[in-house]
Amino acid sequence: SQKIEQNSEALNIQEGKTATLTCNYTNYSPAYLQWYRQDPGRGPVFLLLIRENEKEKRKERLKVTFDTTLKQSLFHITASQPADSATYLCAPRNTGGFKTIFGAGTRLFVKA
Amino acid sequence: DTEVTQTPKHLVMGMTNKKSLKCEQHMGHRAMYWYKQKAKKPPELMFVYSYEKLSINESVPSRFSPECPNSSLLNLHLHALQPEDSALYLCASSQDTGTPNQPQHFGDGTRLSIL
Numbered sequence: 572s573q574k575i576e577q578n579s580e581a582l583n584i585q586e587g588k589t590a591t592l593t594c595n596y597t598n599y600s601p602a603y604l605q606w607y608r609q610d611p612g613r614g615p616v617f618l619l620l621i622r623e624n625e626k627e628k629r630k631e632r633l634k635v636t637f638d639t640t641l642k643q644s645l646f647h648i649t650a651s652q653p654a655d656s657a658t659y660l661c662a663p664r665n666t667g668g669f670k671t672i673f674g675a676g677t678r679l680f681v682k683a
Numbered sequence: 684d685t686e687v688t689q690t691p692k693h694l695v696m697g698m699t700n701k702k703s704l705k706c707e708q709h710m711g712h713r714a715m716y717w718y719k720q721k722a723k724k725p726p727e728l729m730f731v732y733s734y735e736k737l738s739i740n741e742s743v744p745s746r747f748s749p750e751c752p753n754s755s756l757l758n759l760h761l762h763a764l765q766p767e768d769s770a771l772y773l774c775a776s777s778q779d780t781g782t783p784n785q786p787q788h789f790g791d792g793t794r795l796s797i798l
Contacts (some may be wrong), residue, residue: 602784605786612771612791612792612794613791613792614687614773614775614789614790614791614792615726615787615789616789617786617787617788620784620786622784624771641726660725660726664784668730668732670739671728671787672723672728673726674725675724675725676725
């Protein structure tokens with residue numbers, strides 16, 4: 572069955588450092604992979620999308636990589652700030668079909 | 684503020700009550716979704732509407748009844764819920780369902796508690 576795995580443990584880092592979050596998937600051949608941010612008590616907010624033929628995508632302090640051979644996406648936040656503290660969800664998407672299935676998410680804490 | 688508005692923000696109901704959750708978007712999106720999210724878990728898809736027609740029902744119990752009166756509105760009618768149905772119910776919309784690279788826009792959810 573299809574499986575999406577994200578770091579189950581919370582990630583604690585110091586302000587100013589780079590946070591790296593991992594998303595691994597199995598029994599999946601996604602054409603796209605989306606990353607969302609969710610704050611407590613709020614709905615997820617879309618951050619970035621990367622296509623299977625793109626190795627890397629950047630947006631301001633965010634960078635996403637997509638390795639279809641390793642079946643893995645990495646999500647980086649450079650120069651992290653306490654305001655970056657949230658849960659980050661990955662969501663691989665196949666071409667066609669209506670469903671988005673989310674990974675369990677990684678909780679990030681950035682300490683000042 | 685999100686572009687998808689959900690009401691009410693909180694709802695407490697007994698197991699015999701009937702209530703409805705409402706969701707509204709004015710972005711011209713033609714796909715709308717209901718998700719259920721338990722604490723420390725990811726959102727789980729319940730229903731998908733595409734062009735106001737139900738496209739996906741993820742084997743959701745019949746005590747949850749979705750309705751899409753028009754392209755901007757999505758309702759979730761609740762009846763005879765169980766305590767395990769207590770969760771955050773999220774509504775989302777996207778441009779349509781045929782382009783998987785389109786992001787979903789989420790509301791902030793209704794926190795539902797069943798007594």
